[in-house]
Amino acid sequence: MKAKHVGLDIAKSVFQAHGTDANGKSVFKCKLGRSKVSAFFAKLGPFEVVLEACGSAHYWAWVISRVGHDVRLVPPDRVKPFIKKGKKNDAVDAAAICMAATHPDTIFVPIKSEEQQGVLSLHSTRALLVKQQTMLSNALRALASEFGLIAPLGTRHLPELMIKTETSVDLSAAIKQSVMLLFEHYEKVTQSIDALEAQIRARAKSNDDARRLMSIPRCLVPCFDGVLFSREWKEALWDRYVMGAPRPRTPCERQYSDRRLRSRR
Secondary structure: OOOOEEEEEOOOOEEEEEEEOOOOOEEEEEEEEHHHHHHHHHHOOOOEEEEEOOOOHHHHHHHHHOOOOEEEEEOHHHHHHHOOOOOOOHHHHHHHHHHHHHOOOOOOEOOOOHHHHHHHHHHHHHHHHHHHHHHHHHHHHHHHHOOOOOOOOOHHHHHHHHHHHHHOOOOOHHHHHHHHHHHHHHHHHHHHHHHHHHHHHHHHHOOHHHHHHHOOOHHHOOOOOOOOOOHHHHHHHHHHHHOOOOOOOOHHHHHHHHHHHHHHO
């Protein structure tokens, strides 16, 4: 087989492979079951296998790399211009991935290691739990306010709201049970968040690069929204700027924030 590039459109069960030679001419097209992907590439010579950087792409990059191929990930926005209009299917997607990989302006996505994916899972899981924590807190306050019970802002005042609910003689048993279930779920989520934060802090403190980054004064890195950082950067910045205790903004931060607001107008 004289293929040089192989575009692989990954899915849950059925994958589509598209091979091209050095001139971009199609050499083969085939469908692969999930269980046959590794065996298929193990039989082929060393190719450059290109995948779209989407869900499970890093896993399949590890699998295909183990059998001797050079795997590269292409961002989805680089693949989209090469998809033929009106012909959206797996075969067309695999061919578009091949064409995108050979374009000189294509920027490839670095393949994360299993350790990096593991660290990323801690951050993504924490982010999900924080959203759930906020939802539960809002639900508790909304439910209690329907019966005239309120508490000051801040999650630290939720236990106070629970005491008001339990000691109220005007509330029915059904309402008290509903509030109690929400609060118990809230406490479980909070405990899970604390456990994840402890792991993230420990990883950041055990990394030399992260420790150096955490020594940077706050005003030098006032905002990092939308900026891509490596795993060490994310851990260090998250630990220092997100996990840190609330504090007034420094003059440097206020000036930077005001400048950002003016630029958006």
